[in-house]
Amino acid sequence: MIDHAHDLASVREATDRLLSAAASLDNAAVAEPSRLPGWTRGHVLAHLARNADALVNVLEGRPMYVSGEARDADIERDAPRPLAAQLDDVRDSAARFQSASEVPADWSRTVELRNGVTDRAARIPFRRLVEVELHHVDLGIGYELEDLPKEFTEREIAFLADRFSGNPAVPPTLLLAAGREWRTGGSGGGEVTVSGPAADLLGWLAGRRDGAALDVSGPALPALPPL
Template sequence: MIDPLRDLASVREATDRLLSAAAGLGDVGTAEPSQLPGWSRGHVLAHLSRNAEALVNVLEGRPMYVSAEAREADIERDAPRPLAAQLADVRDTAARFQAVGAVPADWSRTVELRNGVTDVAARVPFRRLIEVELHHVDLGIGYALEDLPEEFTGREIAFLAQRFSGHADVPPTRIVADTGEWQTGGEDGAPVTVSGAAPALLGWLAGRRDGADLDTAGALLPALPPL
């Protein structure tokens, strides 16, 4: 069962961890490459700030972004800022997201995200938690997939397995970790079992690792669509 208020508390804790870790970067470190191709750490921090604003829009019934072009332009505009400005923006926009989440509301209502994707409002805090946790890893400042909370890792694997479920380009796939098991992919083709440590499975599903450390019993590792 989704608990949005509990997830909001997790978002707050994850944001605090990220801000504390990023505080030691300095302006030079902010300009250095992140683990996301083509993005500096400044791009990652700018994206986190703009994403918080975008999810406030979602919860308040406005379009998530004005347009895809505006989203990209805002990130490029904000990426070169000094570290102090980046951290203040992440902190302030995170506080606004928390404030909107604290307003009594119908969490069962349907909200619209990017590209026509819809979801229940109750899942928006978890979607923000995904952004904060995975992009903390993407900063490349000592926080790895193995450092993610175990509960979060399992929930995110389930979330991504659901996202790829029914996708015609992905063969029927059984995902197996010592902490759980999930099904994903389409219905056509030979089934594939992919097993490994939960952080490694998450890295593959989230496009952060190539899956070389996963076991497929000799089968080809399924190619996943971009997120």
Template sequence: MNDHVRDLASVREATDRLLAATGKLDNAAVAQPSLLPGWTRGHVLAHLARNADALVNVLTGLPMYASAEARNADIERDAPRPLAIQLDDVRDSAARFQEAAASPADWNRTVALRNGVTDSASRIPFRRLIEVELHHVDLGIGYELEDLPEDFTGREIAFLTDRFAGNPDVPATLLTATDGQQWRTGRAEGDPVSVTGSAPDLLGWLAGRRNGAGLETAGAPLPVLPPL
């Protein structure tokens, strides 16, 4: 069961952590490459701001983005801005999201996201939490996958394994974290490939942030995952 109130509080806390960390940067650091190929830290911050506004659109029944081209153009436009403007934009857009998500609503309704994806409105705060937490890591400023809250890491692994479940291009796979948690994904048929490692390493592999070097597969090839 999704607890959108709890998740909304977690989004606020994660946003505060990100703003406090990025507030220690300078304009030159914002212009430097992030951990995402082709994106500077400014791109990441611009994306976070525009994603908050896009999720407000989702919650209010509007298209998430006018188009894929408009989404990309907005990020490119906003990426070169000075740090102070970036931080104000992330802070202000986050406040708009908090306000929209705190409004009385039917949280069991289905909402439309990008590329034909739909979801329960109750999961939108968690989707925003994913954006804030993972992109904080992507900034490359010392916040690592190991620093993510344990509860978030487990939920995001479950979210991603569910996303790949039944995908014919992903072999049956059993993921086991070193703390004993397990998840299944990929095709339903066939003997599963066993993938074992720490929860942060499993998340990094599923989310395309790590290449799986820290994972054990008992000699089997590590499954190739489709892009997110």
């Protein structure tokens, strides 16, 4: 069962961790490359701020972004800002998201995200938590996949496994980590079993690691479509 209030508390905690860690940077470090190809740390911080505002739009019944081009342009516009401006924006946009989430609402309603994707409103706080936690790792400032809360890691593995479930480009796959199992992929071909530490499994599913640390039983480690 999705507990949006619990997830909102987790978002606050994760945002505080990210802001405290990023405060140790300086302007030069913000302009350095992040772990995401083509993005500086400034791009990551700008994206986090704009994503918070986009999710406010979702909660309030507006389009998440005006367009994909506008989304990208906003990130490019905000990426070069100095550290203080970046931190203020992440903090202020996070507060706007929390405020929008505290308005009495029907959390069972269906909302629309990007590219026609829909979800229950109650899952929006967890989607925001994913953004904050994984992009904290993407900053490359000492917070690793192994540092993510266990509950978050297992929930995100389950979320991504569900995302690839039924995709004919992914063979039927059994995922094993931390004494738990998940299934994903389509129904054609022989089943593949992928096992290993939960952090490595999450990293592979989320496109943050190449899966070299995972054990594979079957033809080969599946190639996953981009997220």
